[in-house]
Amino acid sequence: MPSISDIIEHHLKKILDQSRSGIIEIKRSELADRFQCVPSQINYVISTRFTVEKGYIVESKRGGGGYIRIRRVRLASPGSVYDVLLRQIGESISQSQAEDIIDRLREEELMTPREARLMRRIIARDVMQLPVPLRDQVRARIMRAMxxxxxAGKGE
Incomplete structure (x- = not known):
């Protein structure tokens, strides 16, 4: 059975898919009322499931007329995706950030399910039993290499 966070995420992605512009504006309180949850649950979903690594830009305006604007970012070419990914990975990356990047590559069909499983397993913290700062640096090197x-050969 899906969690309330899964349901809210699915709802927002469905609205985004239906949006011609790839942008939606929502009111936190209205969404919380619709799903009968507290507004902080909406904040949690947006901050964890609509990240830059997953291909979203989120803007928020607080106050009476406040809103949350979510924009899905589509990348134009494999070469531009490659450059963006290398910048996002940087010199150090956490496991959750790396997994978000892998999920985005899968969603955009830039890798196969098998490649995604391989990448997830290789970057897992139980495989790289190192102190945290070093582990995140090694993970970044592995991610950049993969x-x-x-x-390679996809239009760079």
Whole structure:
């Protein structure tokens, strides 16, 4: 059975898919009323499931006329995706950020399900039993290498 967070995420993605512009504006309180939850649940869903790594830009305006604007970012070419990914990965990356990038690559069909499973397993914290700062740096190097291999010959 899906959690309330899963349901809210699915609802927002469905609205985004139906939007011609790829942008939606929602009111936190209205969404909370619709799903009979507290507004902080909406904040949680947006902050964890609509991240830059997952391909979203979120803007928020608080106050009486406040809103949350969510924009889905589509990348134009494999070469531009490659450049953006390398910048997002940087010199250090957490497991959750790396998994978000892998999920986005899958959603955009830039990797196969098998490639995604392989990448997830290789970057897992139980595989890389190192102190945290070093582990995140090694994970970034591995992610950059795998992304480079993945995009080799795809229009760079």
């Amino acid at each position: 992304v480079t291999i993945l995009f």
